[in-house]
Amino acid sequence: MPVNFEFKARSNNNTELEQILQSFQPRFVGEDTQTDTYFNVPNGRMKLREGNIENALIHYHRNNIAGAKxxxxxxxxxxxxxxxKKILINAIGIKTIVLKRRRIWFVDNVKFHFDHVDGLGDFIEVEAIDADGSxxxxxxxxQCxxxxxxxxxxxxxxxxESYSDLLLAVKSKE
Known part of the structure; x- marks a missing residue:
């Protein structure tokens, strides 16, 4: 099973952060418009990502602690x-939906997301990925x-928190 060590942070300067990243000669994957549909699951989190670059069903466990985890x-x-999507909705129901624009970069095994999330604002995510146990x-x-x-x-x-948790917190205050 792949292991990530990652952090997410609020940002008010994603353009500047992307410029800093350029000194590491990153590989640009592209800009993705993503819909992440989170489902009701008994443990961890599960989302269906639909985008023009990334499409995946993702189940993950991560502690809600600030900083890298x-x-x-x-x-x-x-x-x-x-x-x-219809099967998942019918079987387990939708928890929430997160809409975002994401600019994706890589430096070796480290993936960078520069995100604008509808209803939440701008963020940077950095994921150091161990895909093969090396x-x-x-x-x-x-790396993080x-x-x-x-x-x-x-x-x-x-x-x-995840974007889904942040969005649910905002919606609960409305």
Whole structure:
């Protein structure tokens, strides 16, 4: 099972952060418009990602702590299918839907997301990914710490919750 070590932080300067990233000669994957449909599951989180670049059914476990944290991920990449979404909706129901624009970059095994999330604002996510068991948790953690330092992420900007949790909190106050 792939292991990620990742952080999410609020941002008010994604353009500047992307410029800083350029000094590492990143590979640009593209800009994706994504709909993440979160489902009611008894443990962890499960979402169906529908985008023009990424399409996947994702189940993951991650503690809600601010800063970098481990995320255990099961990922099923698929061709877009309305039938899959309908099956999931009928079987387990929708928890919430997150809409976002995401600019995706890679430096080696580290994936960078520069996100604008409808109803929440702008964020940066950094995921150090061990897809094949060749990197230790400590190495992944060090990669996240390195980029948090490079981007000068202030401690109060780190976000503990998923976008789905943040959006549900906003909706509960309306």
């Amino acid at each position: 481990q995320s255990d991920v099961l990922l099923y990449q698929h061709q877009p299918s309305k039938a899959l 990197r230790s948790i400590q190495q992944l953690q060090e 710490s390195f980029y948090a330092s490079i981007f000068q992420i202030a401690p109060e900007c780190f976000v503990a």
